[in-house]
Amino acid sequence: xxxxxxxxxxxxxxxxxxAIFERLCREGEKTVGALTAHAGVSQPxxxxxxxxxxxxxxxxxxxxxxxxxxxxxxxALAPLVDWTSQMAGFWENRFDDLEDLLQRMDQ
Amino acid sequence: xxxxxxxxxxxxxxxxxxAIFERLCREGEKTVGALTAHAGVSQPxxxxxxxxxxxxxxxxxxxxxxxxxxxxxxxALAPLVDWTSQMAGFWENRFDDLEDLLQRMDQ
DNA sequence: CTCATTCATAGCTGTCTGGCTATACGTTAA
DNA sequence: TTAACGTATAGCCAGACAGCTATGAATGAG
Numbered sequence: 001x002x003x004x005x006x007x008x009x010x011x012x013x014x015x016x017x018x019a020i021f022e023r024l025c026r027e028g029e030k031t032v033g034a035l036t037a038h039a040g041v042s043q044p045x046x047x048x049x050x051x052x053x054x055x056x057x058x059x060x061x062x063x064x065x066x067x068x069x070x071x072x073x074x075x076a077l078a079p080l081v082d083w084t085s086q087m088a089g090f091w092e093n094r095f096d097d098l099e100d101l102l103q104r105m106d107q
Numbered sequence: 108x109x110x111x112x113x114x115x116x117x118x119x120x121x122x123x124x125x126a127i128f129e130r131l132c133r134e135g136e137k138t139v140g141a142l143t144a145h146a147g148v149s150q151p152x153x154x155x156x157x158x159x160x161x162x163x164x165x166x167x168x169x170x171x172x173x174x175x176x177x178x179x180x181x182x183a184l185a186p187l188v189d190w191t192s193q194m195a196g197f198w199e200n201r202f203d204d205l206e207d208l209l210q211r212m213d214q
Numbered sequence: 215c216t217c218a219t220t221c222a223t224a225g226c227t228g229t230c231t232g233g234c235t236a237t238a239c240g241t242t243a244a
Numbered sequence: 245t246t247a248a249c250g251t252a253t254a255g256c257c258a259g260a261c262a263g264c265t266a267t268g269a270a271t272g273a274g
Contacts (some may be wrong), residue, residue, distance in 0.1 A: 013120035
């Protein structure tokens with residue numbers, strides 16, 4: 001059972017990887033070298049994280065000469081937003097149920 | 108660097124744990140036994156997950172005799188919502204920047 | 215052509231953690 | 245008190261994975 005939520009949560013769970021994604025969100029397109037400069041880990045590690053982010057659909061890559069430019073694909077966060085509001089929704093529904101119950105008890 | 112986002116993402120990254128949380132959101136308060144019945148893992152594992160969910164602030168526990176009732180604390184998802192909208196926000200801002208740039212180029 | 219640059223891949227390693235069983239602890243029933 | 249029940253804890257193990265170095269592959273510079 002490896003649905004969309006799973007991939008998103010797992011991909012964003014790692015601090016280093018999430019930091020890379022955040023930087024792409026804040027500052028836009030970056031090369032692997034630029035990302036490595038502030039990532040605190042080696043270049044191969046950054047490449048690996050970018051690969052996972054790409055597989056999760058969270059980033060896009062664009063090859064230009066010998067550099068690769070990565071950019072955030074914010075739309076990929078949609079399932080996460082959906083999931084969150086769904087959870088909140090269930091909670092509110094149960095709250096409504098409680099209200100109904102209290103009303104029926106009142107009668 | 109273990110901020111609130113970190114704990115939330117890491118805690119919700121595990122499918123089994125997330126499923127437990129989802130169930131608490133959908134169906135409200137449950138005992139450990141009731142949760143174990145549908146979790147697909149042993150009771151100690153469920154207890155462990157509940158412990159982590161509790162440490163993350165995602166659930167509350169209530170002791171009643173020899174059973175423990177757990178319930179979801181949806182408000183704890185707030186930082187996640189904030190983070191997501193922040194990421195989306197950065198993206199829109201950069202879009203605005205692009206518009207500004209294009210406008211300036213137009214003049 | 216040759217060398218430097220930029221990134222990706224391969225292979226290794228230590229750590230983290232989710233699963234298990236066994237067991238301890240507290241509570242209710244007999 | 246003793247037994248059964250519901251959870252939590254302890255301890256172990258196997259698999260996953262984030263980090264590293266070394267190297268390959270592709271491109272640009274000289």
